[in-house]
């Protein structure tokens with residue numbers, strides 16, 4: 145068994161701000177490890193401490209406590225850095241340079257010769273769909289284009305470990321899909337990917353394992369499917385029917401079933417006002433239990449209506465965050 | 479493979495990384511509009527000296543030389559402050575540094591590379607302005623000559639030292655404050671003689687005098703680099719008559735290197751510990 149690519153042990157960061165020495169614990173004793181060849185997602189709501197953790201791993205800020213080992217070396221080791229690629233959050237680059245000039249500059253830092261720099265820069269710009277803008281000053285780039293330059297500069301050193309801080313942010317749906325494909329391609333090449341996001345769908349599609357960080361503390365580590373509780377919370381029914389049938393069923397199923405499970409995190413009275421609503425695709429009914437669902441579906445059919453879909457609603461990441469945290473750190477501390 | 483050749487290779491690689499940063503810094507400076515405007519002003523001042531020279535009788539060359547050197551020096555100081563203070567703080571403000579520090583280079587290589595880039599920029603600028611000045615002199619039938627070269631080298635050394643001081647300040651304070659600190663140090667450093675006379679004259683023997691003298695010894699002595707009109711061994715030094723020797727230029731260079739090196743060393747130590755938040 146090979147040593148983990150990334151090993152984080154009790155990492156902690158406390159920011160001391162301003163004249164009053166106000167303290168914020170941004171990362172509070174985080175421990176996890178990322179194995180070789182794995183795609184590891186770092187999930188958490190805004191302000192959870194994802195960026196802070198990544199910056200500590202990249203040697204941009206110094207931890208207040210704990211240790212981290214990357215590729216077998218301490219943070220900041222130049223030989224280890226050579227094998228790491230990093231995309232900062234909301235990246236910004238020298239705006240007077242073109243993407244090509246920038247990649248050449250980074251290539252020089254890696255000690256690549258001119259031929260190798262040109263080869264890699266051309267290939268990466270092509271791969272990331274920037275070929276048409278490669279000679280233009282980056283001052284004129286859109287946010288999405290800068291994000292792509294960010295990915296290119298992270299990959300120009302042909303890293304074994306790729307650390308991406310919100311790689312999909314600022315990208316349109318097509319761009320997001322391209323980044324997803326890129327991450328899978330990197331995994332296919334045997335590289336390890338450690339990326340942060342607060343979007344469940346991205347993590348769901350890509351990650352072998354995720355770590356969930358909330359308020360600076362790591363809550364869970366493991367495959368995402370195991371972390372989200374598999375229990376079905378409620379079932380959504382999409383149906384069509386005549387106005388009379390709608391009125392009748394609204395009457396008949398006015399209240400949530402007595403004895404049915406209350407949804408965790410929702411206050412009674414607000415969510416459960418009415419299980420009925422209408423959407424552009426038809427009527428929506430939210431059943432709280434299987435028995436209620438069966439009776440509702442039977443009633444729709446009997447009344448001459450149509451069932452379009454029945455969707456079980458499992459716990460979402462949002463609910464997981466809410467279950468774990470309730471409030472954001474800022475709201476809690478200050 | 480012996481350790482010494484390993485060390486040599488390491489040094490070579492380290493210089494390569496600094497050079498990557500330096501080249502980028504040079505590019506940034508060259509593509510900066512403010513800098514271009516400042517250089518144009520310096521050249522305009524020299525052109526103006528041409529007109530002034532016409533007004534004076536038979537003193538054209540003298541006036542062009544004096545005004546030209548003053549122009550290079552003054553605009554050089556403005557440019558040195560602007561570059562020395564701006565290039566580092568901009569990097570932090572715009573967060574471009576976030577992508578660079580995690581690359582395979584040491585933090586000190588980043589900072590020294592920045593300075594190296596400024597140095598290259600300044601050498602190029604002073605050379606450019608000197609060539610323009612030599613051109614104007616030729617037009618007036620004068621000669622640039624080796625004395626002028628020495629004077630220009632001294633100005634360059636002063637500017638390089640000033641940039642190191644500015645970089646030191648900008649490694650821990652805001653650009654405006656840094657510019658003000660470094661600018662005041664330059665003004666004080668150019669006037670050390672007056673202050674020294676004050677310390678050894680009026681304040682002689684008092685505690686204040688001793689403290690002032692001590693502080694003056696610590697401050698950079700920018701006077702050393704602008705010697706025109708000063709008294710050296712009872713003779714007035716000027717580019718028109720007797721000027722300082724190469725040996726003097728050499729010792730001034732050694733002073734600039736030692737003092738500037740100290741500034742960079744402290745800047746590196748401060749930069750090393752910094753959190754990029």
Ligand SMILES: Nc1ncnc2c1ncn2[C@@H]1O[C@H](COP(=O)(O)OP(=O)(O)OP(=O)(O)O)[C@@H](O)[C@H]1O
Pocket residue numbers: 159160161168169170171188189190191192193194195196197233342473474755
């Ligand atoms: N320089 C700083 N000084 C003080 N507090 C800070 C500093 N940087 C971050 N914080 C605080 O640390 C916490 C974690 O911030 P961080 O940027 O790591 O969150 P994040 O998980 O990356 O969030 P997002 O999803 O919004 O990017 C936040 O509460 C933030 O306010």
Ligand SMILES: [Mg+2]
Pocket residue numbers: 194195196233309
């Ligand atoms: Mg973040």
